[in-house]
Amino acid sequence: MAANTPITNLSPKAQESIVQFYKSCASITSASWNMRDQMLALDKLYMREMDRTLEQAQARSANVSGDPTKFQNITVPLVLQAVESAVTYQTSVFLTGVPLFGVSSTADNADAALQMESLIDEQAIRGGWARELQLLFRDGFKYNFGAAEVVWERKKIFSPETALEFSASQAKPVETYWEGNTLKRLDPYNIIFDARYKPTEISSRGEFAGYTELLSHVELRLYMQELAYRMNSKQAYESNSGGTGTSFPYSYFLPQLNPTAILDQSTFASVDWLAWAGLAERKSNISFKNTYFRTTFYARIVPADFGIAAPASHIPQIWKFVFINNQVLVYAERQTNAHNLLPILFVQPLEDGLGYQTKSLARNVEPFQSVGSALVNSAIQARRRAISDRGLYNPTYVDHKQINNDSASAKIPVRPAAYGKPLSEAYYPIPYRDEQSAQAMGDLQAISRMSEQVTGQNAAQQGQFVKGNKTLFEYQDIMSNASGRSQTISILLETQFFTPLKELLKLNILQYQQPVAVFNREVEQVIPIDPVTLRQATLAFKVSDGLVPASKQMNTEAFQSAVQTIAAVPQLANAYNLGPMFSYLFKSQRADVAQFEKSPEEIRYEQAQAQWQQAVQMLTETLLKNPDMTPEQIQQSLPPQPTPDQFGIDPSKPPKTQKPDKSRSILQQVAGQDAPQS
Secondary structure, three states, X not given: OOOOOEOOOOOHHHHHHHHHHHHHHHHXXXXXXXXXXXXXXXXXXXXXXXXXXXXXXXXXXXXXXXOOOOOOOOOOOHHHHHHHHHHHHHHHHHOOOOOOOEEEOOXXXXXHHHHHHHHHHHHXXXXXXXXXXXXXXXXHHHHOOEEEEEEEEEEEEEEEEOOOXXXXXXXXXXXXXXXXXXXXXXXXXXXXXXOOOOHHHHXXXXXXXXXXXXXXXXXXXXXXXXXXXXXXXXXXXXXXXXXXXXXXXXXXXOOOOOOOOOOOHHHHHHOOHHHHOOOOOOOOOOXXXXXXXXXXXXXXXXXXXXXXXXXXXXXOEEEEEEEEOOOEEEEEEEEOOOOOOOOEEEEOOOOOOOHHHOOOHHHHHHHHHHHHHHHXXXXXXXXXXXHHOOEEEOOOOOOHHHHOOOOOOOOOOOOHHHOOOOHHHOEEEOOOOOOOHHHHHHHHHHHHHHHHHHHOOOOOOOOOOOOOOOOHHHHHHHHHHHOHHHHHHHHHHHHHHHHHHHHHHHHHHHXXXXXXXEEEOOOOEEEEEOHHHHHHOHHHOEEEOOOOOHHHHHOHHHHHHHHHHHHHOHHHHOOOOHHHHHHHHHHHOOOOOHHHOOOHHHHHXXXXXXXXXXXXXXXXXXXXXXXXXXXXXXXXXXXXXXXXXXXXXXXXOOOOOOOOOOOOOHHHHHHOOOOOOO
16 A cells, blocks of 8 residues: 655645644643643652752762762652662563564464564564663653654665675665654653643544654755655755754753763754864855754644645545744645554553643652651761761850861961960850651651552562561562552553554554565564555454563463363364464464474375375285285285375475475465465
């Protein structure tokens, strides 16, 4: 099936209407709430960078300069611990399987299922989906909000191909194209979406969703060259980005969270790269800029409202628009995807029906981190008190500069007024008593346990040792109950995100896939992809993941028991074809043994050979009882021995159990069908 077709006949008035529509939609996201400020606060909690007090800055500066005697304030990492434990659990559920998404089907569609699985696995490896999904999990648990784009893309790549007559040094890269599903986690700081709907409903019900990215002028030029059709190229190259900043949504936002970061990316927006590279003086018809913002915007629109001449222009349709610097439209395309969804999926791990009012995991732990940090810092303040000393002094006897001297060995001179007076009258130390530090540490443990109750986690889940004489079964029961809260989140993620994600992946392949050959790392074979076979089997596919593995979809335990029962009861064995059934069971577990099945010709030949041997044995026993027969007469009485060529078997070729039969497809091998005659 053909891919989406870009629109090339947009009038200037229609383009201006689309740009204004985008700006209006982008304003809705920030009209009623400070989204970026909320995420900044949560990230500071996560990174333990909330303390910007003068005392903390002075202590940190002293430590950096080499003074280890100054105590910095400590932020107890309860938010970090809770978020990372939740991410670790969901990663173990969804992202540790190989392949990342398995595909199962009925026996008739086993060949198509293997093709589908090979395609998705190859696309997941190429796109680094495990990394993107883990970042998405972390967004979800920090903000209770995250998004990922799932689209079918066509990218230009270079394939080194060399003719046999040339040496390797003369090989030249050949331009070709790769097509497939791409999955990309979107930066929450630079997302626009229809806030009238709950996050998990935006892709199916929302009117628009999009995101903004930062590009250099070289990357923009590469992107423009790869577009099937582009408009307003010169205007895009010469438009001003306005730099990075905080004015949402008309800028690209780079959060500044870590004061000790090794690099400040915001400074690069002001660098004149052309002048730095010595290219500013070169003559060009286009005045390129240093930095550009590219916004990808998906919207449900009625084309007639914008003056767009398109088929069925009075019916709502999904369109894709690309803007440069929030002002120049460079690409427009009607989306004719079979799934009819905005291709940006949103997640909300903690969902209680309150939409954006629901607190994230990090926000739930925030008060406990604040109280725990206050308890720890009270003990640190006590240590500062212990080493810094407090006292009463007579300013007529002692200068305050001498009293506040940081040196531990400095001598304190007294003023002339103290001569002849007892030195005890010049200074009186206030006795130091610390009766609260021990209590504060005990309270901290109680606060930590309360935060675990809120998050549904325990110390063992976080990799911490727990004392106690528990048996193995007691421990397993405790951990099973402790992971119940995490499993409910997994079920929500499966419903919110992974089910529509798998549907998008499957439908995109069925709609756009072209004939190719990909390597399947499980069966270690190059699998030829037949789009016709995939589309004919569309209704039989079940795409699995860590929460819904193929073993649950296929019910393989019951299948194994059935095979054992059939093997034990000869009457049942006569009613089933055990060979293909055995191969199908292994195939559902990612092991392809169908290539080792005997062909129908080999089976018939071996059966005839066994019958001949049995007949020869019986005849031999009968003839031995008649000693008067000569050997020639006995030989003539024997039935003719079957030969391989009588059953269509070429003795010069190795048997199939030694070399796969390439003349038959995997589907034909499983079904036991003969190869088609050419």
